[in-house]
Amino acid sequence: MLSTITGLKDDLAKLAGVLNQFKSETVQVKLLEQFFAIGPTPGSELVNPVATTKPRRGRPPKAQVGSVQSPSTPFRKKGKRSAIGATGALNALLGQGYFKSRRTIADITAACESKAGVTIKVTNLSGPLARFVEERRLQRAKNKDDKFEYWAK
Structure with a gap:
């Protein structure tokens, strides 16, 4: 032995x-x-290093059409789009003579809601306002509170 x-x-x-x-x-x-000629023992499963990939960073990929989404990732509800956007609201306010006096961006968002009937965020309004200034449809300057004011000639 x-x-x-x-x-x-x-x-x-x-x-x-x-x-x-x-x-x-x-x-x-x-x-x-x-x-x-034995198989791997339970609990000692080896992972093929070539087949493994790094976990993906960022936003998860979109679901394919026809695939079932899990309950943990519900569909996002999209808000109702307004008939006019920020540019349309600014054009409407220009046509009404709203910019005859100097207005801050907070005043303009309030006027968009009350006069044009459109709720627009300040962030969505700043781009079109800058474009209107560039096109010389509006003028812009800082006031004593260090905020921009917009007006038309």
Whole structure:
């Protein structure tokens, strides 16, 4: 019995010498499994390093048409679009003579809601206002509170 154990020990030492030539532990384990014709033990599943990818950063990809969305990612409701946007509201206010006196951007958003009937955020109004100034349809200057005021000639 002792002779079979020493023979087995010698065979394993030779096998270890061959396996240690490979630097990848994954390759070593795969060869050992194939040599002994055994499958991986539960809990010691090896992941193929080539098949793994880094987790994707940023916004998740859009769902494909016809696919079922999980309850954790509900559909987003889109708000009702107004008939006119920020540019249309500014054009309407210009036509009404609203810009005969100097107005701040807060005044303009309030006037868009009351006179034009359109709720517009300040961030959505700043771009068209800058374009109107560039086109010389409006003029702009800072007031004593360091806020921009807009008016028409």
